[in-house]
Amino acid sequence: MATQFAESPAAWRTSPSAVDALREHLAQHPEEKWEHTHPFDVSRSDIYYEDRWQPIFAEMRAKGPIHYVDESPLGPYWNVVQHKAVQHVESLPELFSSSWEHGGITILNRLEDAQLAELGRERFELPMFIAMDRPKHTGQRRTVAPAFTPAEMKRLEDDIRHRTAELLDSLPRGEVFDWVDTVSIELTTGMLALLFDFPWKDRRLLTFWSDWAGDTELAMVRDLDEFRQGILREMAAYFQQLWAQRANAEPGPDLISMMIHSPAMNQMSPQEFMGNLVLLIVGGNDTTRNTMSGIVHAFDKFPDQRKLFEQRPDLIPNAVQECIRYQTPLAHMRRTATQDTELFGETVRKGDKLVLWYLSANRDEEVFEHPDKLDIARENARRNLSFGYGIHRCVGARLAELQLRVLLEEMHARRMRVHVAGDVERVRANFVHGFRKLEVEVTTF
Incomplete structure (x- = not known):
């Protein structure tokens, strides 16, 4: 694939989005649509796209903490669906590995070399610290962690508030627009550009790359997977240019500088650089983008909670936690058993794939009363597992919470009420859980 993005960073405007590419491919090849027969095979993306996953997981939770799916297009796997079970598996990282060498963090299979040769494909691995075990995970995580300390959050808050206020003031009144593109993407992409000290004019490249990287089901379609790999290599080439520019500069607070000056990350392979x-x-x-959209959609679905938000701005910090719970922007993480073990009365074999369904744990009736309802005054909203648990808990959780809190505070300061007023399109994926389009209209309360 030609290095189009390095030469013309605006090329994302004419390249297909990941979801459009997959939709077009399946329209042209209907025989490749994946059939699922096991009642608990929740790897299928249609149940999330159509927002009908809730009763399937509720049935599983009622029957037990874990369930084995013996056959699926992605191979056999265990569904881990109860809150206590997800926490338990996450708390044993040596027994249940996150390493890319064992399969990584998504439900997709890691093909064996013989299978790759049969398919005429080369191995394409993306090592990243969330998909590593200790001790390597520890060193790389510590490299980027200083970007997300409480002190850094305090330093960033004024800028986040300024950008959020400026954007909200620019929103049209009396007309329908797409909240996802106009607000959620713009705010989160801008934040990423600041974290990387990324060229501002090219910031939408970050969204383009994120969409192609996050749509993991593309790996099941050879042509699209190869196109996806090419896009990710273009991403790496662009960042390599930034790396080269900063290699001889003084250390800065941006993530690229942190990696350059870290013994744990400054000798990364190209694949590891790309993965991180x-x-x-x-x-x-x-994650933040989809919660920003989820907040608006949930307030429209539960107008009593929107009214409570309008009357009780003191609830905003808790509302952030509840909206993160309710939306759950990443549906799952995967682990692989490193040895035979007993788990909640079931025998899990070495090499078995366990899929930790965060969006199910966050709807666990044993933990959250009336879990399918948004309740911004919920006392235990902070028990949500949207950021994971244990050593792999999201390193940027504080930043996500800050961005969401500031968004709600600035919306409240403007007495802004957002109504869903048009098309709602969800992400067609089993990993990223969110919205592609959310057409809204802004009024005042």
Whole structure:
């Protein structure tokens, strides 16, 4: 694939989005639509796109904490669906590995070399610290952690507030617009650009790369997967230019400088560099972006909670936690058993794939009363597992919470009420859980 993005960073405007590419491919090849027969095979993306996943997971939770799916297009796997079970598996990282060498953090299979040869494909791995075990995970995580300390959040808050206020003041009144593109993407992409000290005029490249990186189901379609790999290599080439520019400069607070001056990360392979970029971009973009959209959609669905938000701005910090719980912007993480073990009365074999369904744990009736309802005064909203648990808990959680809190505060300061007023399109994926389009209209309360 030609280095189009390095030469013309605006090329994302004419390249297909990941979701459009997959939709077009399946329209042209209907025989490749994936059939699922197991009742608990929740790897299928249609149930999230159509927002009908809730009763399937509720049935599983009622029957037990974990369930085995013996056959699916993605191979056999265990569904881990209860809150206590997800926490338990996350708390044993040596027994249940996150490493890319064992399969990584998504439900997709890691093909064996013989299978790749049969398919005529080369191995394409993206090592990243969330998909590593200790001790390597520890060193790389510590490299970027200083970007998300309480002191850094305090330093960033004024800028976040200024950008958020400026954007909200620019929103049209009396006409319908797409909240996802106009607000959620713009705010989170701008934040990423600041974290990387990324060229501002090219910031929408970060969204483009995030979408192609996060749509993991593309890997099931050879042509699209190869196109996806090319896009990610273009991303790495662009960042390599930034790396080269800063290699001889004084250390700065941006993430690229932190990696350059870290013994744990300054000798990364090209694949590892690419993988950690994907992690930071998807983690910093899709998760916050989809919760920003989820807040608006949930307030429209539960007008009593929108009214409570309008009457009780003191509830905003808790409302942030509840909206993160309710939306759950990443549906799952995957682990792989490193040895035979007993888990909640079931025998899990070495090499078995366990899928930790955060969006199910966040709707666990044993933990959250009336879990399918938004309740911004919920006393235990902070028990949500949207950021994970244990050593792999999201390193940027504080920044996500800050951005969401500032958004709600600035909306309240303007007495802004947002109504869903048109098309709602969800992400067609089993990993990223969110919205592609959310047409709204702004009024005043």
